[in-house]
Amino acid sequence: MLPIFLKTLPFFAVIGVGYWAGRTRFFSAEATAYLTKFVFYFALSAMLFRFSANLAISDVWDTRLAIAYLWGTAFVYGLASLIGFLRGLDVPTNAIEAQCAVIGNTGFLGVPMLTLLLGADAIGTILLALAIDLIVFSSLIVILITGARDGQVSLRMLRAIVIGLVKNPMIVAISLGFVWSGLSIPIPDPMNDFLAILGGAATPGALFAIGASLALTSPDKMQVAGWLTFCKLVLHPLFVGVAALFLFGVDPFKAGVIIAVSALPVAGNVFMLAQHYGVAPARVSTAILVSTAFSILTVSLVVGWVTP
Numbered sequence: 001m002l003p004i005f006l007k008t009l010p011f012f013a014v015i016g017v018g019y020w021a022g023r024t025r026f027f028s029a030e031a032t033a034y035l036t037k038f039v040f041y042f043a044l045s046a047m048l049f050r051f052s053a054n055l056a057i058s059d060v061w062d063t064r065l066a067i068a069y070l071w072g073t074a075f076v077y078g079l080a081s082l083i084g085f086l087r088g089l090d091v092p093t094n095a096i097e098a099q100c101a102v103i104g105n106t107g108f109l110g111v112p113m114l115t116l117l118l119g120a121d122a123i124g125t126i127l128l129a130l131a132i133d134l135i136v137f138s139s140l141i142v143i144l145i146t147g148a149r150d151g152q153v154s155l156r157m158l159r160a161i162v163i164g165l166v167k168n169p170m171i172v173a174i175s176l177g178f179v180w181s182g183l184s185i186p187i188p189d190p191m192n193d194f195l196a197i198l199g200g201a202a203t204p205g206a207l208f209a210i211g212a213s214l215a216l217t218s219p220d221k222m223q224v225a226g227w228l229t230f231c232k233l234v235l236h237p238l239f240v241g242v243a244a245l246f247l248f249g250v251d252p253f254k255a256g257v258i259i260a261v262s263a264l265p266v267a268g269n270v271f272m273l274a275q276h277y278g279v280a281p282a283r284v285s286t287a288i289l290v291s292t293a294f295s296i297l298t299v300s301l302v303v304g305w306v307t308p
Helices: 002-023 029-053 063-086 091-102 106-118 120-150 155-166 169-182 189-200 202-214 222-247 252-262 268-277 281-306
Strands: none
Touching: 002 106, 002 202, 002 281, 029 106, 029 120, 029 169, 029 189, 029 202, 063 091, 063 120, 063 222, 063 252, 091 120, 091 222, 091 268, 091 281, 106 120, 106 202, 106 252, 106 281, 120 155, 120 169, 120 252, 120 268, 155 169, 189 202, 202 268, 202 281, 222 252, 222 281, 252 281, 268 281
């Protein structure tokens, strides 16, 4: 446990430095927004393209693994939704809370950290989980919120889903990388060096941006944030693990990676969605803050458990 904790600690330390910079206003809200844009559109995209361009689809796609992750995630999503309805939440707010319960910070935290901790063989599984989150659950929240407001499934809703997917640089980078790989085009050395340099900024930049963004959070509804943190850090990896190891017989190494991915704290893009639709953004930002703080210990525990 201690060696794994010491390996994860530097990642969270960079988040802490970012938090300090944001809290002291050394990094303004505007500076944080532009750093996040740089990481999201350039550094992380370069890293994801480079990873996927060096992988075949067969290295990523695993039917049992995908079903296990979907099953475990859907179970926790349904549980969070049920509790939300029992609390009297409307559909949009319930959809946002359920998203917090299952969507982890795979892009900004999981890809750089888990790849280093679990090795290059983990990349395919991490990308599979990221793709499922972006395509399935990002579409689901648009359907639920837009459908609840419009009262029906409309072309406007479908258009919003398609545009959201096409404009997401992570999806674009992964897709282009697989196209490049599928065409068996070698990456020229200058291009590979360019992607390595730009992608190398993704890890420190993303972690610093997470911390600086968290510093802008004004805590709201701490009990709800505590419940959503429990769902994300405990229930999500638990049920994904049950599905992968006992229900669908996933390869043990891949099962370990997908459990570690499921243990990541609430993703920042859930806050972006909440802000975009005007649905409980303060509640989401609090859940991100609380889950990130507790994940310093829980991620270490989970990674230590799944590491051979």
